[in-house]
Amino acid sequence: MCRTNVSTVVPPRHPTRLDGHQIQHDDARRVGVLHGPKGSSSARDNTSSKARHDSICFPYSEIGGAPALIVSPHHPRFLSLATRERLEKAMRAGIVVPQGLIAHGRGEAFDYILGEETLPAASAATSAAAALLLTAKHPVVSVNGNTAALAGREIVNLSLAISAPIEVNLFHRTRRRERLIAAYLKRLGSEEVLGIGEAASNAIRGIASQRRRTDPRGIGQADVVLIPLEDGDRAEALSRDGKKVIAIDLNPLSRTSRAASVSIVDNVIRAIPALTDAYNKMKKMPRDRLERLASEFDNQRNLAKAIQEMIQYLRGWA
Amino acid sequence: MCRTNVSTVVPPRHPTRLDGHQIQHDDARRVGVLHGPKGSSSARDNTSSKARHDSICFPYSEIGGAPALIVSPHHPRFLSLATRERLEKAMRAGIVVPQGLIAHGRGEAFDYILGEETLPAASAATSAAAALLLTAKHPVVSVNGNTAALAGREIVNLSLAISAPIEVNLFHRTRRRERLIAAYLKRLGSEEVLGIGEAASNAIRGIASQRRRTDPRGIGQADVVLIPLEDGDRAEALSRDGKKVIAIDLNPLSRTSRAASVSIVDNVIRAIPALTDAYNKMKKMPRDRLERLASEFDNQRNLAKAIQEMIQYLRGWA
Ligand SMILES: CC(C)(COP(=O)(O)O)[C@@H](O)C(=O)OP(=O)(O)OC[C@H]1O[C@@H](n2cnc3c(N)ncnc32)[C@H](O)[C@@H]1O
Numbered sequence: 001m002c003r004t005n006v007s008t009v010v011p012p013r014h015p016t017r018l019d020g021h022q023i024q025h026d027d028a029r030r031v032g033v034l035h036g037p038k039g040s041s042s043a044r045d046n047t048s049s050k051a052r053h054d055s056i057c058f059p060y061s062e063i064g065g066a067p068a069l070i071v072s073p074h075h076p077r078f079l080s081l082a083t084r085e086r087l088e089k090a091m092r093a094g095i096v097v098p099q100g101l102i103a104h105g106r107g108e109a110f111d112y113i114l115g116e117e118t119l120p121a122a123s124a125a126t127s128a129a130a131a132l133l134l135t136a137k138h139p140v141v142s143v144n145g146n147t148a149a150l151a152g153r154e155i156v157n158l159s160l161a162i163s164a165p166i167e168v169n170l171f172h173r174t175r176r177r178e179r180l181i182a183a184y185l186k187r188l189g190s191e192e193v194l195g196i197g198e199a200a201s202n203a204i205r206g207i208a209s210q211r212r213r214t215d216p217r218g219i220g221q222a223d224v225v226l227i228p229l230e231d232g233d234r235a236e237a238l239s240r241d242g243k244k245v246i247a248i249d250l251n252p253l254s255r256t257s258r259a260a261s262v263s264i265v266d267n268v269i270r271a272i273p274a275l276t277d278a279y280n281k282m283k284k285m286p287r288d289r290l291e292r293l294a295s296e297f298d299n300q301r302n303l304a305k306a307i308q309e310m311i312q313y314l315r316g317w318a
Numbered sequence: 319m320c321r322t323n324v325s326t327v328v329p330p331r332h333p334t335r336l337d338g339h340q341i342q343h344d345d346a347r348r349v350g351v352l353h354g355p356k357g358s359s360s361a362r363d364n365t366s367s368k369a370r371h372d373s374i375c376f377p378y379s380e381i382g383g384a385p386a387l388i389v390s391p392h393h394p395r396f397l398s399l400a401t402r403e404r405l406e407k408a409m410r411a412g413i414v415v416p417q418g419l420i421a422h423g424r425g426e427a428f429d430y431i432l433g434e435e436t437l438p439a440a441s442a443a444t445s446a447a448a449a450l451l452l453t454a455k456h457p458v459v460s461v462n463g464n465t466a467a468l469a470g471r472e473i474v475n476l477s478l479a480i481s482a483p484i485e486v487n488l489f490h491r492t493r494r495r496e497r498l499i500a501a502y503l504k505r506l507g508s509e510e511v512l513g514i515g516e517a518a519s520n521a522i523r524g525i526a527s528q529r530r531r532t533d534p535r536g537i538g539q540a541d542v543v544l545i546p547l548e549d550g551d552r553a554e555a556l557s558r559d560g561k562k563v564i565a566i567d568l569n570p571l572s573r574t575s576r577a578a579s580v581s582i583v584d585n586v587i588r589a590i591p592a593l594t595d596a597y598n599k600m601k602k603m604p605r606d607r608l609e610r611l612a613s614e615f616d617n618q619r620n621l622a623k624a625i626q627e628m629i630q631y632l633r634g635w636a
């Protein structure tokens with residue numbers, strides 16, 4: 001990916017403290033692409049040296065003592081690079097695990113071949129997800145390290161908008177990380193965060209290790225669970241437990257995407273605010289219409305549509 | 319991705335010390351897939367609980383104090399998980415940068431949609447690359463953190479087989495990392511490693527920062543440069559400098575892939591040994607045939623073929 005080094009440093013648009021580390025909270029729902037497919041007319045095609053040598057910049061990764069590269073916001077990959085930077089800092093702060101960086105890279109690649117935008121299959125899934133949440137008795141929002149770092153503020157806004165509690169649910173579970181993430185979400189405005197320490201006294205059947213633990217006031221009693229970036233085992237176990245699962249996962253082939261009732265194949269950064277918007281817009285719909293929307297949604301067919309969208313994008317290159 | 323936790327720990331097959339960290343050097347050229355596309359008849363489809371709960375295992379990531387998960391070698395994603403583990407350890411050892419984990423994740427996703435195997439387009443590029451190396455005056459193998467960690471031994475074997483020096487060339491350049499990587503490659507059998515410290519006294523035109531530096535005895539005088547996992551700026555600058563560039567990059571859409579003379583769209587873990595094999599097999603070919611092979615290779619057309627192969631794989635799922 002192209003990077004460049006220029007001079008001045010721009011202050012983050014919505015600076016948020018992340019355990020002593022400065023994390024950039026731009027509310028970008030769209031991340032630029034390096035260059036577009038053949039025939040693409042978008043500005044994304046443009047890796048002009050102007051864009052790459054502009055003067056309002058952020059320092060790009062001071063890694064292992066290597067001098068920081070400074071990247072211009074006009075750089076076609078500015079938002080993508082800023083997001084990487086944010087995750088790296090969140091790793092240093094203990095919120096994101098190293099495996100979370102690898103997971104992010106996987107997400108990035110799938111996002112490339114979606115053209116890094118919210119396509120029709122994701123929008124359809126978002127409507128079905130909003131319908132599920134609007135008709136749920138006990139909806140719960142599950143949060144892990146990557147989701148907190150990438151979309152902490154947006155997750156808190158969603159939780160408040162839909163009156164669903166947030167539960168921290170980690171793949172690599174430690175007390176320290178649970179507490180760090182809960183504290184971070186509270187600083188972003190969450191009133192309560194479930195699933196911390198002893199509070200996670202329930203267990204999901206069919207899962208070994210600490211990953212099975214859930215909060216009886218949260219996922220334990222939930223009928224609908226939103227799981228961004230979940231691993232396949234847990235997604236499958238939650239479904240087997242009779243819960244409706246809404247996944248957000250850029251990989252339409254993952255077991256999580258396959259196991260969920262509704263899979264939103266989109267970047268969590270774009271998907272969470274889109275879900276909040278859809279929820280707010282659909283609030284006044286009659287209940288029977290919402291129920292029909294949710295029950296008529298065919299997840300496997302919609303995943304096939306998401307894969308078709310990726311094929312479409314790749315075709316533009318071949 | 320599915321993971322499981324079982325009991326015993328298996329010793330690495332070819333243990334190598336990596337700056338005090340134990341890194342597994344399996345010579346796997348193939349990494350299993352989670353589950354195959356529709357109609358796939360391969361064993362890869364099989365995420366049986368037998369496979370997931372077997373008893374010969376390796377400890378999977380003791381991350382941020384989280385208890386290690388133990389993964390069976392019969393686990394369908396064993397090799398992929400072991401590779402992640404290896405990169406993580408290499409990051410702790412200072413060889414791989416955090417951004418390298420994100421880059422690896424991107425590679426993983428593109429590898430998924432290749433079915434995690436070496437497909438015809440990659441094999442065609444490998445033959446052209448071997449022909450270029452066989453007819454080169456000064457071939458050089460460029461190595462960064464990820465390549466050293468993922469295929470250090472294989473890179474050293476290639477360098478010896480083709481009598482081309484290794485030059486360390488880092489995106490995130492520090493003296494410490496250069497030296498760590500050089501020492502690691504020397505432990506794996508490399509006689510000399512170029513590009514370290516003051517030795518990198520040349521500069522590639524059109525590149526700012528430390529990334530422009532090259533060794534006059536290596537890339538400085540090279541006519542053919544092998545660059546696994548290179549960034550786009552440097553790949554383009556090397557080409558502009560009149561060098562023939564052989565890229566190994568799982569992303570067929572990257573600027574590196576586009577800028578190279580020959581792009582091998584394959585995992586560096588499989589591509590390096592395949593290139594060594596091709597070189598050895600083609601050694602006796604007459605020079606004019608090798609020259610024709612190299613000059614007739616159409617990289618853009620072959621990249622389109624690699625993209626078609628990805629589309630083919632995705633179609634199996636849609
Ligand atoms: C993400 C990770 C490391 C979190 O660990 P922890 O914080 O301990 O709970 C853990 O849950 C994990 O390893 O998950 P998986 O790698 O199995 O699955 C992550 C999925 O999310 C996808 N993904 C990555 N980044 C994004 C993203 N930004 N938006 C949506 N999906 C994403 C990625 O393609 C992959 O399919």
Ligand SMILES: CC(C)(COP(=O)(O)O)[C@@H](O)C(=O)OP(=O)(O)OC[C@H]1O[C@@H](n2cnc3c(N)ncnc32)[C@H](O)[C@@H]1O
Pocket residue numbers: 001002413414415417418419421422423424425426428462463464468487488489490491547548549550566567568569572584585586587
């Ligand atoms: C890889 C990285 C971090 C190395 O840094 P350093 O060690 O400081 O030189 C740096 O060169 C970088 O950021 O590169 P890019 O991210 O621009 O490009 C890496 C490319 O390699 C691809 N890739 C990742 N893993 C593999 C892999 N295992 N085999 C082949 N290609 C791979 C990935 O898809 C991406 O297109």
